[in-house]
Amino acid sequence: MAIEKKQKSKSKKRSHVVLTSHSNQIFKKSLPINWGARDPMERGPVVATVSNKQNRNAIGSHSGSYTVYRALSIAAGQFPEDHAPDLENTDPTVSIEPSETWFQPERIVSLDPLGADINKHFGSYLKQGYNIKPTIAVTYAHLSIPEVTEAIKLGRLPVDGKIVRKSHDVKVTKIAIEPVWYLPGIAQRVGIDEGELRKVLFTETGGMFPELVTRPDLKLLLPPIGSTTAYVFGDVHNLKKPGVELTCRVHDECNGSDVFGSDICTCRPYLTYGIEDAARTAQRGGVGIVVYFRKEGRALGEVTKFLVYNARKRQPGGDSAATYFHRTECVAGVQDARFQELMPDVLHYFGIQKIDHLHSMSNMKYDAIVGSGIKVMNRLSIPEELIPADAQVEIEAKKAAGYFTDGKVKKGEELKTVVGRSIKEDS
Numbered sequence: 001m002a003i004e005k006k007q008k009s010k011s012k013k014r015s016h017v018v019l020t021s022h023s024n025q026i027f028k029k030s031l032p033i034n035w036g037a038r039d040p041m042e043r044g045p046v047v048a049t050v051s052n053k054q055n056r057n058a059i060g061s062h063s064g065s066y067t068v069y070r071a072l073s074i075a076a077g078q079f080p081e082d083h084a085p086d087l088e089n090t091d092p093t094v095s096i097e098p099s100e101t102w103f104q105p106e107r108i109v110s111l112d113p114l115g116a117d118i119n120k121h122f123g124s125y126l127k128q129g130y131n132i133k134p135t136i137a138v139t140y141a142h143l144s145i146p147e148v149t150e151a152i153k154l155g156r157l158p159v160d161g162k163i164v165r166k167s168h169d170v171k172v173t174k175i176a177i178e179p180v181w182y183l184p185g186i187a188q189r190v191g192i193d194e195g196e197l198r199k200v201l202f203t204e205t206g207g208m209f210p211e212l213v214t215r216p217d218l219k220l221l222l223p224p225i226g227s228t229t230a231y232v233f234g235d236v237h238n239l240k241k242p243g244v245e246l247t248c249r250v251h252d253e254c255n256g257s258d259v260f261g262s263d264i265c266t267c268r269p270y271l272t273y274g275i276e277d278a279a280r281t282a283q284r285g286g287v288g289i290v291v292y293f294r295k296e297g298r299a300l301g302e303v304t305k306f307l308v309y310n311a312r313k314r315q316p317g318g319d320s321a322a323t324y325f326h327r328t329e330c331v332a333g334v335q336d337a338r339f340q341e342l343m344p345d346v347l348h349y350f351g352i353q354k355i356d357h358l359h360s361m362s363n364m365k366y367d368a369i370v371g372s373g374i375k376v377m378n379r380l381s382i383p384e385e386l387i388p389a390d391a392q393v394e395i396e397a398k399k400a401a402g403y404f405t406d407g408k409v410k411k412g413e414e415l416k417t418v419v420g421r422s423i424k425e426d427s
């Protein structure tokens with residue numbers, strides 16, 4: 001009976017819905033955004049919380065894809081929907097100081113550089129009762145990774161007691177970054193008209209955010225996608241100093257390999273070797289950064305990725321480096337949907353001007369970084385011995401397709417001889 005009553009009151013409460021596209025929703029109380037403005041008060045805070053709808057100046061809501069789980073918790077009555085965060089003691093453990101790139105509206109378009117220090121930049125608005133939430137959080141951590149321990153045992157990475165501890169854990173600063181898209185800047189990056197971008201985003205998400213097409217005055221979108229995490233080894237403030245040696249790995253999520261150690265690709269070895277080399281750079285007075293992007297399966301998702309694995313292994317002749325990219329294109333429609341042009345924004349957030357050692361084979365990543373104005377001195381691929389046997393198909397196919405390598409590139413008939421395990425061998 002009590003539950004019935006609760007459900008009744010809940011459905012009553014929600015029976016009246018005002019569409020966000022309704023003209024009454026354009027309130028004068030929402031603060032204007034002047035993207036790239038130097039003075040935070042002139043730039044304006046990003047208000048994407050839903051507690052006071054009349055204050056909102058952004059489309060979408062916080063927490064990326066988790067916003068849907070938040071909605072479920074609220075729907076189930078387990079989460080007070082008018083909750084305003086108590087931000088006491090949540091300030092960054094280290095402050096990311098502004099760089100000139102913060103004030104170039106076209107340079108950073110997919111995150112809010114003011115998103116970490118809400119109390120510092122927008123304290124007066126918080127006192128007035130605006131519900132402003134940080135989109136960036138900075139904290140310290142210690143990483144304990146088997147491959148790093150292995151590198152220490154093999155003598156590749158010394159224990160210095162500062163970056164690498166006696167217990168073999170590695171000290172880092174980690175920075176979580178939620179996506180905040182400045183739509184005119186995103187359109188420019190994609191190379192299309194802003195109106196067209198809004199239309200396609202609206203249509204391709206099944207009409208998820210009507211304001212994309214009805215509210216051209218709202219220039220910001222917090223899209224329901226995964227966030228980005230940067231792991232910094234050594235002093236964060238050194239990232240912006242071109243005179244300090246910098247090692248960088250920009251890594252796209254591959255849950256199967258990164259977390260579970262699946263051996264069909266080189267993702268985890270690339271990640272852990274990047275961490276090892278970033279730590280080593282910090283030990284000799286430089287700084288290392290590993291940025292982790294939630295772009296699973298080349299941003300096509302894990303279901304598509306596993307379908308491709310099966311298609312690769314079941315095709316006539318088996319899984320071969322010669323047909324690696326072709327199979328992805330057959331299943332997904334494209335080889336890659338990662339759109340690396342937004343990726344360098346994180347590097348510009350830290351004020352990075354020059355990378356001494358870039359751990360990546362990808363030309364798309366390299367071109368995006370260099371095209372955004374950051375110098376890259378050296379490109380590095382991982383040592384051969386770190387590549388799992390079944391991942392030879394991937395690595396040889398990438399090398400043959402022009403991915404960066406300082407090793408030998410197999411072509412034609414030779415490429416056909418690089419084969420992976422079959423479904424039968426896997427089962």
Ligand SMILES: [Zn+2]
Binds near residue numbers: 267
């Ligand atoms: Zn992978």
